[in-house]
Amino acid sequence: MIGELWRESSGVSSFFFRVLFSLLGINLATIVALLYIAYTFSTEALSRHAETSIVQQVDILSVQFNEQYKNALNRVARSLTDASLLDDYLLVSEAERLVLARRLERLFMQMQNDYQDFCTISFVDSNGYIVVEVEENQRQSPRMLAGQKKNQTEWFYAGELFDLLRDTPLLLATGDNKWSMPSRTLRASRLFIGDDDVPKLVAGLGKLDIDTGLFGGAILIQLRLDRWLDELRSILFFGANPVWVVDMEGNTILAPEDAKATYDPRPHLPVETDNGTHLLKAEGGLIVYRDLEIEEGAALLRIAVSLPNELLLSGISKAVDFFTVVIDAYLLVIVISVIMLAIFSFFIARFLAKPVLKLAALQKQLEQQQVSLSESEHRLQEAQSLAGLGNWELNPDTDEAFWSDEQYRLLGYKPGEVKACFSRFMEAIHPDDRPAMSSELRRLGQSGEKDTVSFEHRILLPGGGERMVAENGHAVFDQAGRLLRIFGTTLDITARHHLEQLRNRREKGLETLDRRMRRLSTLLHQPQRFYVAVCDGIKELVSADLSALPLIDNSGSTYTYVAAAGTKSGHLVGQTLPLDSGLCGWTVSHGERILVANLKQDERVNQSLLEQLDVSSGLLTPITREGRIIGGLAAYRKGTPFDEIDDEMIGLLGQRVSAYLDNMELMTTLEHRVRERTLELEAINRELASFSYSVSHDLRAPLRAIDGFSQALLEDYGNTLDATGHDYLFRVRRACQRMGSLIDDMLGLSRLTRREMRWERVDLSQLAKTSVEQLRIHAPRESVTLRIRDGVEANADAKLMQIVFDNLMGNAWKYTSREAISVIEFDYLDSPDGRTYFVRDNGVGFDMQYADKLFGAFQRLHKESEFEGSGIGLATVARIIHRHGGRIWAEGQVDKGATFYFTLT
C-alpha cells in the first residue's frame, strides 16, 4: 500500500507524509512522558527487586554448596563403603588383603580425580589402622590413625570422627534374633583450619563387616574449602564483594576485603539455625544469610551477604541498572504502544489524504480507459472472426439492424457490402427454419414471457451453399414493459454440426456392425448362408443399393460372386470373371480397400457390367482367411457417393468377416476333434465298465472257492489236522475275506468315477449328522462331543457327498476312539477364494510328512491292528471331491488331531 502511495504524484504523497510524521511526533512525545512517570514510581520497586535478587543469589550459592560438597560427599562415601571391593577386603585373609588394598587405592584415586576438593580419602579399619589413604593423588603408606605427626589438626578431627563412627551401631537388634540396618548418615566434623592454613573438614561413613555384623572400619574424606571461598570472593553485588562466611561459633572464615562493602552482619545474626534464606533489614544496611550443612541437621557455617545502605542506594541509582530493570519490565508495553500508535497514525493520515488521492487516480483511469477501449474493440473483431461469431441488434419497430463485421461474413457478405436490415436477415435463413425463427423472435418480444432465446438454424448463402449457425437472442424492455430492442450473437457451427452427424452415423454403424456380426456368428458352419448374410449386412451398414461377395476361385486366376443382395443382384451371383477384370478383381488382387465416387470415370471398372447394374458409386474391401486374401466385400450405390464413414465401416466389416473365416476353419476342426475324443472316451468307459464287471465276477469266484473249501476241509477233516494245520487254514480264509473286501472297495471306487453327477442343493450339515447317526448305531461310543454347524448348504451330488461324510466322520470317529473326550467338528471358513469346509478331530492325528499319502488308494498310515480299514476311504473321498471340481487336503500332527479341508465348485 505504501508502495502504491509512493507512485502517486509527488504533491499528493508529500501531503500524506507531512500528516503522518506530525502524528508520529506527537505519539513519541507521549511515550517519553509515560516513561518518565514510570521512572519516578519505580525506585521503590527497584529496591525490592534488588532484595529479591540478593536472596535468589544466596539461594543459588547454597544449592551449589549442597551439590558440590554435601551431596557429592554423600555419594562418594556411600559408593566407597558399598564397594564390593571393600567387602572382599574384609572377608579375605591377611595375605590377600594387600592386593585388594592396591585396588582400593586405585578406586580412591579415581574418586579424587573426579572431586578435586576431596583432598584426602582413606579407609581406616576397625582397629584405627589406616589401610588405604590417598592424599592429593598421592598414595600414603598405611599406619595407625592415632599418633599422627604430619597435619596434626587434620588427624585430630579425623580421629574424633572415627571414634564417633565406631560407636554408631550399624546393625540394630529388633528382637527374635532379627536385625535391621538403620539408614546410614554421613557424619562430619566441624570446620577447622588445617596445618596448611586451609579451612577444612572431615566427613565419614562407617562400614559394616557383613561377615561379623560388626563395625568393619570407616571411609574418611577430608574436604578443603579454600577454593570455594575463593569463588565467593569473586561474587559481586553492585560492584563490590560483600560476602561473609562465619562458622557456628562466630569465627569469621571469610570477610569482605573492600572497605566500602564492609558492613559487619555478625551482631545482627541470630543464634538459632535453620534451613531457609533470611533477609534482615538493620539500621545500617541489608543482610541476607543462610546456614549451610554437610552432616544432615548439623549447621556447619553461615553465608551472609551484607550490604551497607550507601552501597545499596548508589547501586540502585546507577543508570545501567535502572534501564535494565525498566526495560525488563516495560519493554513489551513500549513496543506494543509504539506499533499501535504507528498504525493508528498511518490510518489517520490515509483518511485525511484519501479524497486527494482519489481525484488523481480517477483522472489517470479515464485516460487509460480511452486507450483500452479502442484496443478492446479491435480485439473483439479479431476474436469474432476467429470464433466465427457475429453479433447483431434489431429494432423491432423499424427494419433497421446492426451487424458486426463477422455477422456480415456469416451471412455471406463482405462487411458493409449491403445495408444491414431485419428483412435481409430473415431472407438469409433457410426457408424450412424461418417459421421457427419468427416464432422465437415473437416470443422474445412478448414482455415477461422470455427474454433470452437460443436455437440452431441453417443459413442460405447468396453464392449458394449452406451454413449451420447457433443463434442467441436477448430482448431489452423499458420500464413500462415495451420492447426496446433485441440483440444477439450468431455462431458458425457448420463444422461442429458436420462432425456430430458423422459421429452419429459412426455410432449407428458400429451398432449395426455388432448386431450383424452376432447374427453371422451363428452361421459359421453354413458357408453359403453366411455369405448371403454378409451381403445383407453390407447393404444395411453402408446403405448400399447393391452388395456382393466375390471369392477367388481355386485356380487362382478367376473370381466368382458367391453371393449378392439388393436390386439387380441376380446379374452378379454366380458370375465368374478373370482376376484382372473389374473393380472387384482389382481389390482382391491388390488387397486394398477402395472408394470410387464415380464408377463411370474409373478405368478399372468393367463398364459393360456397370451398365447392367445401374449404380454410380462403389466401395470395396478385401477379405482374408489366415492372412491370405480369398475375396472381397463390395457395395454399390446410386446417387450420393459413399463417404469416409462408409469406407471405415466396410473396412471394419471386412476385418471382422476375415476373423470369422479364420474361426470357421478352426471350428470345423475343433468339432471334429471333439467328436473323435468323445468316441475314444466312450470306448474307454465301456472297456472300463466291462473290466470291473468281470473283476466283480471272476475275481470273486476263485476266492469263494478257496474260502469255501478251506471251510469244508476244516469241517470234514479238521480232526486229522493239528493246531498248526488249523491255523494255516484260518489264515487262508482270512486272506480270502480280506481280498474279497479289497475287490469290493476297488469296485466301489471305480463305480464312483463312472457314476453320473446329480447336482442339487444339498444340506451338508444334515449329511454329517446322518453319518454320525450311523456311527452311533454301528460303533457306539460315549463322550463324543460333536460340533456340527447347522444349515451348511452347497451344490453337490447328495449321494456322493454322503459317502464323503461317512468316510470323514467315520475316520474322525475311529481315530478319536482312544481319547478321553473326543471332539469332532464340521464347519467352514470363508475367504475371497471361496468357501472351505472342514472336518476336524482331536484324535491320534498323523505325521505331516505323510500327508501326500493320505489320499492314495490302499495307503494306510496306521497298522491294521491299531485301526482297521482298507485304506480306500480317503481315496474315495478325494475322488468324489475332485468330481465336484473341488480340492481336498489335510493338516495334522501326531496325537494332536487331524483336520480335513475340502472345497466344492
Added chain:
Amino acid sequence: MAEDKVVLLVEDNADDEALTLRALRKNNIANQVVVARDGVEALEYLFGAGNYAGRDVGVQPQLILLDLKLPRLDGLEVLRRLREDRRTHRNPVVVLTSSDEEQDLVASYDLGANSYIRKPVDFSQFLEAVRQLGLYWLLLNLPPPPLGGR
C-alpha cells in the same frame, strides 16, 4: 414229497456248484437239486427238451437258483425266456451271483426275478445266506400251483 420239490441250480462254475450243494446239505435242505451248467441246459430242463426231452413240464422246480454269467446263454436271457413262456412264467427265480452291479440288479428285477442275492466270499456267510434262502423259499413261501392243477 421232498423229491417233488426240485431245486434247479443254474451254475457253470464247478467250485460254486460244489459249495452251493454243500451249503444246502449243511443246512439240511434235502430237496432234489438239478444242476444246469449253462443257460441252454437250464431251458432244456424247464421246457423238457434236449437231454431232458420227455420230462413232465407240468412239474416245475420249486425254486430256481440262477447265476447270471453263464456260457452260451446268460442268466438274464434265461430269465427273460422263462418269464415269456406261460409254463414257467410264475416260477420263483432267485438270482444268485457274484455281481452287485446296479445294471444287473435293475435288469434282473425288470425281467421279473423274485429275489437277488450276492454270493459272499466268506463261506460262513454264504452258508447263512443259503440257510435263509432255503428256509424262506422252500418252507415259508407258497409256490405257484402246478399247471393244470386246477
